[in-house]
Amino acid sequence: MPWNRKHLLDLESLSKAEIVEILDTAASFKEVSGRSVKKVPALRGKVVVNLFFEDSTRTSNSFSLAAKRLSADVMSFSSKGSSVSKGETLIDTAKNIEAMGVDAFVIRHYAPGAPHLLARHTDCSVVNAGDGSHEHPTQGLLDIFTIREKLGKVEGKTVAILGDIRHSRVARSNAHGLRKLGARVILAGPPTLVPPAIGKALGVEVSHDIDAVVEQADALNCLRIQFERKAGRFFPGVREYAAIYGLDDERMKRAKPEAIIMHPGPINRGIELTPELADGKRSVILQQVSNGLAVRMAVLYLCLGARGN
Amino acid sequence: MPWNRKHLLDLESLSKAEIVEILDTAASFKEVSGRSVKKVPALRGKVVVNLFFEDSTRTSNSFSLAAKRLSADVMSFSSKGSSVSKGETLIDTAKNIEAMGVDAFVIRHYAPGAPHLLARHTDCSVVNAGDGSHEHPTQGLLDIFTIREKLGKVEGKTVAILGDIRHSRVARSNAHGLRKLGARVILAGPPTLVPPAIGKALGVEVSHDIDAVVEQADALNCLRIQFERKAGRFFPGVREYAAIYGLDDERMKRAKPEAIIMHPGPINRGIELTPELADGKRSVILQQVSNGLAVRMAVLYLCLGARGN
Amino acid sequence: MPWNRKHLLDLESLSKAEIVEILDTAASFKEVSGRSVKKVPALRGKVVVNLFFEDSTRTSNSFSLAAKRLSADVMSFSSKGSSVSKGETLIDTAKNIEAMGVDAFVIRHYAPGAPHLLARHTDCSVVNAGDGSHEHPTQGLLDIFTIREKLGKVEGKTVAILGDIRHSRVARSNAHGLRKLGARVILAGPPTLVPPAIGKALGVEVSHDIDAVVEQADALNCLRIQFERKAGRFFPGVREYAAIYGLDDERMKRAKPEAIIMHPGPINRGIELTPELADGKRSVILQQVSNGLAVRMAVLYLCLGARGN
Secondary structure, eight states: OOOOOSOBOOSTTOOHHHHHHHHHHHHHHHHHHTSSSOOOOTTTTOEEEEEESSOOHHHHHHHHHHHHHTTOEEEEEESTTSGGGGTOOHHHHHHHHHTTTOOEEEEEESSTTHHHHHHHHOSSEEEEEEETTTBOHHHHHHHHHHHHHHHSOSTTOEEEEESOOTTOHHHHHHHHHHHHTTOEEEEESOTTTSOHHHHHHHTOEEESOHHHHHHHOSEEEEOOOOGGGTGGGGSSOHHHHHHHHSBOHHHHTTSOTTOEEEOOSOOOBTTTBOHHHHTSTTBOHHHHHHHHHHHHHHHHHHHTTTTOO | OOOOOSOBOOSTTOOHHHHHHHHHHHHHHHHHHTSSSOOOOTTTTOEEEEEESSOOHHHHHHHHHHHHHTTOEEEEEESTTSGGGGTOOHHHHHHHHHTTTOOEEEEEESSTTHHHHHHHHOSSEEEEEEETTTBOHHHHHHHHHHHHHHHSOSTTOEEEEESOOTTOHHHHHHHHHHHHTTOEEEEESOTTTSOHHHHHHHTOEEESOHHHHHHHOSEEEEOOOOGGGTGGGGSSOHHHHHHHHSBOHHHHTTSOTTOEEEOOSOOOBTTTBOHHHHTSTTBOHHHHHHHHHHHHHHHHHHHTTTTOO | OOOOOSOBOOSTTOOHHHHHHHHHHHHHHHHHHTSSSOOOOTTTTOEEEEEESSOOHHHHHHHHHHHHHTTOEEEEEESTTSGGGGTOOHHHHHHHHHTTTOOEEEEEESSTTHHHHHHHHOSSEEEEEEETTTBOHHHHHHHHHHHHHHHSOSTTOEEEEESOOTTOHHHHHHHHHHHHTTOEEEEESOTTTSOHHHHHHHTOEEESOHHHHHHHOSEEEEOOOOGGGTGGGGSSOHHHHHHHHSBOHHHHTTSOTTOEEEOOSOOOBTTTBOHHHHTSTTBOHHHHHHHHHHHHHHHHHHHTTTTOO
C-alpha cells in the first residue's frame, strides 16, 4: 500500500503510485454513493474543519458531504466575522481550532503555500482545497479520475486544458498529475493567458491554435474565465474569446469521436463552451462533480489513516 | 395509501386525500417530538438540501430540524457568496448539487414557479418552501393541521385570513387547502390588499368589514404586514391599519367563544394584533410553529418514499 | 450531587460545591476528547441552539463541538438575516425556536442580563455564552479548570488578571469563581481600565503596578485589548501599553518559577504579551482552549440533566 502521508498539499510532490492509490480508493467509495444508505462509519467521532479564506460554497459543500458520508463531524470556519478579522494569524487560528480536538483541516486560502505552512505547524491532517494560483489537488484528482473512468486509462491519452492557464491552480494540478500518469498534456488559449514559460515550468506542451488542439485531444478540459478576478483584461472581449478559443458544435466536428468535454464549473455558458456542448453527450461535467465527492472521501479517508496502515 | 408523489410544489394540485395523508402522517410524527430522544432513523444516509434564494432563518431551521429528526444530513445553500453570485443559473446550480448524490431540495425562491421548474430538471424530490407570491404549501399545511387539531375538524369551519392577501403566498396555499377540505374561507383586509379578483381566482369569499368577519370565523389567521416589502404603501399608516383591520380585545368581543387566533410570524405586535391577543388564550401561534416541524417531517418522509410505497 | 440547576447564567450565583461539580464533570469529559472515537451518546436526540447576537466563531464553535461530542444536534441562529432584523423581540425569537422542540439555548448577547431574561421566559436550559460586560461563565470556568489542572489546586493561589478589566465579562466571571474557590485575586492594569470601584464591587484586590503583581502571582491571566470596541481610547498608545502593562521576558524574570501565563484569545501579539511568552513553556493558552471544550460539555450535560438526577 503506497499511501502513508498525513496531508494532501499538492499533486506535484506525489508519486504515480500514490495518485493511483487515491483513484482506486475513490473508485471503491463511488460505489457507496450509489447505495440507498450512503454512509460508512470510517471516520465516526472525527472532526473535519473547513477553513476557507475564499468563498467557495461548491467546494466546501463537496468536502462537507464527503466527510459526513464517512460519518465525521464537520465544522465550518470562514474568515468572515471570525477572529481572523480581529487580526489573528492563520497559524494562531489553526492552533486554536486544533486545541478543540479536531482531526483535519480542509483549507482554501488566497496565498500560494498556505496549506504547506499550516501543515508544518499542526498535528492535524491538512488537505489543500485551493491555494491562490498554485494548486487545487482534489480538483486535479477528480478530473484525472473522470478521464480514467471515461477513457479507460490515462496513459497515452492526450488531454488539452483550455483557457486561463496563467491564473489557474486547476491547470497546474491537472498538469502535474496527468504527466505522472503518462498522459500528453497541452495547455491552450490566448498567448496572454498561456505564456510559453508556463509550459516549460510544468514540462508540458503549449498551443494557441485551438482547432489543432481539438483534433488531437481525447479530453478537452475547459477552464472557467474568472471575470470576478478580472481575467477579462487579458483578451479583447467575450465574443472574440468565444469565437477564437471557445468550444462549439462547428469546432467539435474536428474532434475525435470519443473525445470528452470537461469543465470545473461554474460554466460561463456561451463563452468557454456552448450550452449545447455543456449539456451534450460528450460532456462529463456532472460526472466530474459526482467523482469529486468520491475523490474527497478517499483523500480524507487516506490522510486520516482510517485504513489503519 | 393515496400518496405517490415525489414533490410537494403547491396545494392547488393536491387532492383532498393527499392533504389528509400528509396531516395524518404529521400527527404521528408530532408524537416523536414529544419523546426524550426525538429522532427516528427513517431518512438515515439521505441528504436534504436547503436551497434558499431569499433569507428565512425560521423556515430553513424548521426544515433542517425536521430533516435531522428523521436522521437525514442537511446541506444549506444560500444564494449569497455562492456560484449563483457568479452568474450560474438555478438549474445549473441544482444539477451540480444533485451530482453530489443528494436526495431532496427544499427551495425558497423569489420567482413564482421556480420549484416547478426545478422539479422538471432534477431526479431529486423538490419541496416548495415559498415561491414569490405564489404558494408556501408547508405553511398552508401547518395552518390547516393546527385548525384541525384545535377545532376538531376542518370541514364546515369558517376560516378568515386577514391582511395583505395580495402579496401572500401563505393566503393562497391556505385558501387552496382549506377549500379542498370543505372549509369556508373569507379573505379580509383593506380593498387595496384584498382585491375582489383574488377571491374569484381562488374561489373564496372576500370582505373588507373585519367586524363582520370576526363574528363568523372559527379561526382568524392574521398575516404579517411585510414592511420590508413595502406593504406599507397600500394603506395610510400603521395606526389606521391597526384600528380598522387589526385584532384587539374590543374587536374580539364579537368573536365566537372558541375562535382561535393564528399568525405565521414574525408578528408586528400592535399592528396585526395586540400583544395581549398574541400571548392570550385564543392564540395558537406557537403551536403552529411546533406543528410546522411535524408537517415538514411528514412531507420529507412521504416525498422521499421512506414509507416504502 | 450538588447540581440541580437547569441554567448556567453566571458564576456569581453558584456555590463553591456547584463550581467544583462542573470542574469534576469536565475532568471526566476531558478523557473522552483523548479517545479515538470522541463521542458519547449522552445527549442523543437533544437539540442545542446557538443564539448569537454578537459574532464569535470561536465560542460558538466550541459550544457546537461540545454539543456534537455529546451526540446532540446543533442549530445555529445568528441575528443577521433573521427575523430579529425584521424587528422581532428576543423573547419572541426564542419562544418560536423553542416551539420547534429544542432543548437548550446557548446565548451570547450584547445586553447584560439577556440570558437571565431569557431563562425566565423559556422551559429550555439557558447557558450564558457572554452577556455584554457582565459575565462569561464558561470562560471563567475553563480558566479556573486550567489553573486547578496546572497548579494542582485553586485555594490559596494568587491569580492576577491583567488589562482591560473595566469592560471585561471574563474578568468578572473569573473573579467570582476564583474567590469562591479560595484564591487571592488581583485585578491589574492602567487606572483608566481598572477603577478601584471594580475591586470593591467584586471583593478583590486592585493594583496598577504590574511588576509587583508579577512577583506574587501563581497565574497571570492577560485579557485581550479589544480594539474593535475602542478600548484604545483608555491609554495613550499600544507601545506605552506594552511597555508598562504588557508581559515580556524581562518582566517575567520577577515571576515565580512555576507561574503560568493565560490568555482568553485571540492574542494581540506584542501588546498584551510577547510572541515568545505566548508560545513559551509558561503558556497554557492552548490548554485553555482544549479545556473549554470539556467544560462546555460538562455544562450542557449537567444543565440538560443527562446525569439523570
